[in-house]
Amino acid sequence: xxxxxxxxxxxxxxxxxxxxxxxxxxxxxxxxxxxxxxxxxxxxxxxxxxxxxxxxxxxxxxxxxxxxxxxxxxxxxxxxxxxxxxxxxxxxxxxxxxxxxxxxxxxxxxxxxxxxxxxxxxxxxxxxxxxxxxxxxxxxxxxxxxxxxxxxxxxxxxxxxxxxxxxxxxxxxxxxxxxxxxxxxxxxxxxxxxxxxxxxxxxxxxxxxxxxxxxxxxxxxxxxxxxxxxxxxxxxxxx
Numbered sequence: 001x002x003x004x005x006x007x008x009x010x011x012x013x014x015x016x017x018x019x020x021x022x023x024x025x026x027x028x029x030x031x032x033x034x035x036x037x038x039x040x041x042x043x044x045x046x047x048x049x050x051x052x053x054x055x056x057x058x059x060x061x062x063x064x065x066x067x068x069x070x071x072x073x074x075x076x077x078x079x080x081x082x083x084x085x086x087x088x089x090x091x092x093x094x095x096x097x098x099x100x101x102x103x104x105x106x107x108x109x110x111x112x113x114x115x116x117x118x119x120x121x122x123x124x125x126x127x128x129x130x131x132x133x134x135x136x137x138x139x140x141x142x143x144x145x146x147x148x149x150x151x152x153x154x155x156x157x158x159x160x161x162x163x164x165x166x167x168x169x170x171x172x173x174x175x176x177x178x179x180x181x182x183x184x185x186x187x188x189x190x191x192x193x194x195x196x197x198x199x200x201x202x203x204x205x206x207x208x209x210x211x212x213x214x215x216x217x218x219x220x221x222x223x224x225x226x227x228x229x230x231x232x233x234x235x236x237x238x239x
Contacts, residue, residue: 038142041113046097046104049118053098056091093119100125110135112144120149129153154216 059071079086086094093115097104100122104111111121121140124131134140134152211229216222 035142038113039109042108042111042118043105045113045115045118046101046108049094049097050101052091053095097122107131107135110140110142112142114146116146117144117149120146120153124149124153
């Protein structure tokens with residue numbers, strides 16, 4: 001017979017099977033064990049990054065002192081033969097992690113144990129982002145993804161309101177040369193999407209002269225071009 005127990009919730013009394021409660025407790029314990037294991041791995045990855053960077057710097061110092069290249073060549077050779085996945089671009093990511101190792105180690109119990117997640121967190125620290133606040137708000141956890149950390153970084157890089165106001169003032173000073181639009185359009189657009197009410201009047205010598213602005217896509221953190229207006233005075237190109 002499946003035993004039951006009674007618990008009080010906001011909605012009243014609920015009957016829960018003891019077997020279900022036991023499995024739920026086991027799930028929570030397993031999750032906590034996973035977080036503990038993640039913290040240990042995260043610390044080891046940060047320390048590995050520091051060791052990798054320190055040894056590369058030592059090889060360079062020894063070669064410089066002895067006027068040779070043998071230490072760095074041996075370092076590169078061993079990484080190539082025995083440490084798969086440590087190409088120069090990948091080592092650059094490890095070096096970035098190493099550059100923020102002291103700060104990362106203080107936070108390692110709350111950070112995900114993947115190279116790219118640690119790399120993006122290190123980049124945020126280099127840019128003076130308040131990573132501790134993200135952790136406090138549970139916006140970063142040991143189970144966070146690279147995309148989630150990138151999203152936090154993108155929000156931190158958005159233009160402050162004072163700077164936006166300055167940009168708008170500058171844009172208004174150029175009003176005689178181009179017509180602004182409330183319609184912000186990603187480039188790669190069709191005629192009906194052009195940021196003007198009468199696109200047929202905005203062509204000059206069969207070309208549409210657009211005013212564009214480079215922005216950061218908050219979802220992908222990639223740089224994109226956005227059309228924000230149309231030139232209504234082709235002589236602007238003469239200057």
